[in-house]
Amino acid sequence: MVDFDQEVENWFSLKWYLPGVLQNYQWEFGFFLYLIPIIILFLIARWVLNYFISPKLTIALKEGKLKFDLTSLTRFIPQLLIALAVLSLLLALARPQKSNEKVERWTEGIDIMLVVDISESMRLMDFEPNRLEAAKDVAMNFINGRFQDRIGLVIFSGDAFSLAPLTTDYELLRTYIEDIDFSKIESRGTAIGSALAVATNRMRESDSKSKVVILLSDGDNTAGNIDPLTAARLAHAHNIKIYTIAIGKEGKVPMGRGPFGQVRYIDNNLDESTLREIASIGEGSFFRATNNQALEHVFNLIDKYEKAEIKETNFKDTTDYYSIYLKWAIVLFLAWLLMKSTFMVNVLQD
Numbered sequence: 001m002v003d004f005d006q007e008v009e010n011w012f013s014l015k016w017y018l019p020g021v022l023q024n025y026q027w028e029f030g031f032f033l034y035l036i037p038i039i040i041l042f043l044i045a046r047w048v049l050n051y052f053i054s055p056k057l058t059i060a061l062k063e064g065k066l067k068f069d070l071t072s073l074t075r076f077i078p079q080l081l082i083a084l085a086v087l088s089l090l091l092a093l094a095r096p097q098k099s100n101e102k103v104e105r106w107t108e109g110i111d112i113m114l115v116v117d118i119s120e121s122m123r124l125m126d127f128e129p130n131r132l133e134a135a136k137d138v139a140m141n142f143i144n145g146r147f148q149d150r151i152g153l154v155i156f157s158g159d160a161f162s163l164a165p166l167t168t169d170y171e172l173l174r175t176y177i178e179d180i181d182f183s184k185i186e187s188r189g190t191a192i193g194s195a196l197a198v199a200t201n202r203m204r205e206s207d208s209k210s211k212v213v214i215l216l217s218d219g220d221n222t223a224g225n226i227d228p229l230t231a232a233r234l235a236h237a238h239n240i241k242i243y244t245i246a247i248g249k250e251g252k253v254p255m256g257r258g259p260f261g262q263v264r265y266i267d268n269n270l271d272e273s274t275l276r277e278i279a280s281i282g283e284g285s286f287f288r289a290t291n292n293q294a295l296e297h298v299f300n301l302i303d304k305y306e307k308a309e310i311k312e313t314n315f316k317d318t319t320d321y322y323s324i325y326l327k328w329a330i331v332l333f334l335a336w337l338l339m340k341s342t343f344m345v346n347v348l349q350d
Contacts, residue, residue: 011324025321028095036090043083078339085332092325100317110306111166111208112146113199114139115154117217117247118182119190124218124268125254127292131247134292135216136177138299143170143177145303152202155180156195158187158223162202189223192274196231196242204238211240212306215278218248220271228274232281242282243302244275249290 015021027033116135127134143151150166153176161184164176192215199213213235221228235242253268272288279286285305289295 011327016321016324016328022091022096024098025096026099028097030094032090032094036087039086039090040083043079047079078336081332081336081339085329085336088325088329088332092322092329094322096321096325098319098321102317109168109208110149110210110212111152111203111206112149112212112214112306113152113154113166113203114142115156115195115199115213115215116180117157117190117192117195117219118155118180118184119157119219120182120188121190121218121248121268123182123255124248124266125256126249126268126290127247127295131218132180132182134295135247136180137292138296139177140174141296142299142303143173146170150206150208152199153177154195154199154202155184156191156198157182157185158189158191159185160191160194160198160224161185162198165202166206187223190217190219190221191224191226192217192221192278193226193228193231194224196228196235196278197226200231200235200238200240203240210306211238212284213240213242213282214245214302215242215275216245216247217275218246218270221274228278229281232278236282240282241284241306242279243284243287244279244282245287245289245295245298246270246272246275247289247295 116132116139118132122132122135123130125131148168150168151164151170151173152162152166153164153173155161155163163180163184164173167173196213196215199215203211203213232242248268248270250268250270252265254263255266256264272286276286285302287298287301289298
């Protein structure tokens, strides 16, 4: 926006009446604008009535002596001036403005640790394209929906590994998630207790009012040297809420294709009891997801549950332009008063 002081200096310009300029205004009292067509119709009606009703002097002239002269149009100048003065006054009364708005958003934020199972069973294809890739997709969408929350990432198989500390660098987190694959941890198994302990260790010194662990796994605890329930109690002692998500279907689950392209299946059983008890100890919730849509729905629910209160501060810088049109109205009105004493009104109007 052009500096207001500079615009005021250039007020004596016809640019202020251009449609492009008028359309960009915000009108504080816009109802005055509805009077403009009414005033215009009134002035036209008044001129027509004056033309047909006012007395006329009959003059006899010889044929060919009466010729049109451009100077005769000057009799319309006073009427045009008063019309423009009224128009400018109405524009000033409507109070044209331009505003710059700035919204500052801030929140205390939540600390969230995503704990993702990358054991071999996460290769199963009851999710598209498999369990791990489905988990990565919903984790990515979950991060995209957060605002100023610190989020960390723990992956586990036979061991647990802190892949990313608590951070608000969501671009870095997305990069880490994209790079997750089964080769990140060589030892096989499912060390749920160790994964919870690593997540708790990352969060125990946090002074955030809300600390959350989201544990996603498709198996029982078969590795590690820490019992999952003991790890859950340790997390609860540090005021960490735990959500657990059991991922996978029961029964025969596709696990890939054989050498001749046939789909191979494996019997899959999931003991939910441990994950349920972990969530209960952590005062969170247990969820079961059996397909991509259900898993996405679970993360959406958690996203709604764990929303920090976002506070906004609005700054509005408003510049008024009514004074420009008020000056024009005064100048045009004075010009009209001046012409009332000239031949344009006193002679040519008759």
